[in-house]
Amino acid sequence: MKTILSRVVLSAAMLVGGSVLAMAADKEVHIYNWSDYIDPTILEDFTKQTGIKVVYDVYDSNEMVETKMLAGGSGYDIVVPTDRNMQRLIQAGVFQPLDKSKIPNLQYAWPEIYKRLETYDPGNQYAVNYMWGTTGIGYNKKLIADRMADAPVNSMDMIFKPEVAAKFADCGIYVLDSADDVMPAALNYLGLPPDSKETADLEKAAALIESVRPYIRKFHSSEFIEALANGDACIAFGFSGDILQARDRAAEAKNGVEIAYSIPKEGALLWMDSMVVPKDAPNADAAFAFINYIQTPQVIAKATDYVNYPNGNLESQKYVNPDILKDTSIYPDPTTLSHLYTTTPNDPKVQRVLTRLWTKVKTGS
């Protein structure tokens, strides 16, 4: 009796154990996303609701995710590259088409955003927009006012006009270390097409940046958040959400630093970070389940409240914190939105010219 009982218990235990293992293997989703880019409670809620465990890794540059994808076998189920990098990866055949039957929440997609996304993902086959945003000017209100009472804070003059930039050289101007973001702004400032691939145009843009190079303290893509927040920098040309993050950090630290963000009146780059599923994703179904979950209007609204970026889900605007929705530096008004430009990927030759010019701008040689 005893032996039979123990045998039953044992086999039951093995059965349970085995199925738990099988479940664990099935129910996991590996996500590779930008750093500081999600409200962690969303991941917890997703696991509670679906039983799918989330393994979440982060990166801080598109180059990182692109190189990992090109090397293949990354083991990720969802990655979130930015428009141009995503397009190149789509062309390289890295991703699998979305199974839209598994993502019913796509019905809430914001047509304006998905129309722009189609430039990179023809037919919207592969990508679901997570967040989008602008590249603009973050500034320290007090340091700017001290140096120039009528500073043109809503214009790229702040950085690209030598007489203006010179006034702020001593308090620290930071610029993204990203030719893909800064060169279009320079082209646009010169009245050239921001997406120009002409070497002559690119050279003019580089010359413009070189003319203000002496006043720029550093080209870096993430250090400016910290520098703005603690008063080490007074101007940063960076991503909207990062600058708003600096604003919030400064407010939390109560160090008297007040940061503001403005979308330049000349126009600004609109970029989109979208979720895509690699072809070799080990858990594609779990990936679709996660994408569908995150596109639930209430959930994506919560994500926006956390990261200060607008999302590509129109219905979610009913649930987004009204302060954020009304903030035109986050959700631009329709006129500003129409001034925002997007860019397309460069072929290798243009990319090489661009990278070379960028190195020249940064190093002076």
Added chain:
Amino acid sequence: MAVTDTQPTPPPGIAAPAALAKRGRLRWLVVAIPYVWMLLLFLVPFFIVVKISFSTTAIALPPYTPVFDLSGGLSGIWDSVKEFTFDNYVFLTEDSLYWRSYLTSLRIAFVSTVLILIVAYPIAYGMARARKEWRPSLLMLVILPFWTSFLIRVYAWIGILKQEGLLNQFLLWLGVIDKPLVIMSTDWAVYIGIVYSYLPFMILPLYAALEKMDETLLEAAADLGCPPIQAFWKITFPLSLPGVVAGCFLVFIPVVGEFVIPDLLGGSNTIMIGRTLWNEFFNNRDWPVASAVAVILLLILVIPIVYFQNQQQKEAEKAR
């Protein structure tokens, strides 16, 4: 070797051949391990890099062509080889960026090595001349920083060197300066970071060389009327030369390819070869040119070192 050892038929009644063969095999194994190590962890990756450096970029996965397709058999491989191109190497000579980054890296590595040697020698000397019971503790203190991640230690320097950092606050408090110094994001910060990070790699071999020196030599010199400073240059320094050479290699070689320190502490205008390589690989997504840059970097380092070692060996033989 092992095979020829066992070839002759042994005299009957002696069990030696089996033992001999065993010993031969063992010796062969011992000799083989480092070679297998070199083959797997250096030569194979190196040849993969060399192979990629002869390819051309493509929007594909992986992002270059041709890729060896073993299913095509030998002729398939030969077809791929015919697609090889030297263009990437030619390209490196056409743009001054590359040789200037190599030169900057070599210059920074040279200056840092000299600085580190100047700082490390007195420390190692002091350690080697300290009382015997102190030496293990002193050695421990040199090794201690390795217990913290390299990255965190470099990050800590940002906190020290930045505008509002500890160093500037301290100097302002002392009244030495009345305006914060700009050290972060300059070459100064890079040198400080490199000297700090690589100091132990110089101290340890120097200490090893100085510690085993026979101190009676110095006594003899003193007895013969040699002043201490002259004795140092005539006896101590020449005897510590192997340590100096080992330390310089240990510092110089990694500093040439250093990426983290200039990236975190340096400004945008410090172009070292590590950064250029990163740009090729990540920004341009040009794996072939990146590979060519890496191959040249390796040659720049390996050729002089092999030459130097050969010279050393020749001298040692001459001395004998």
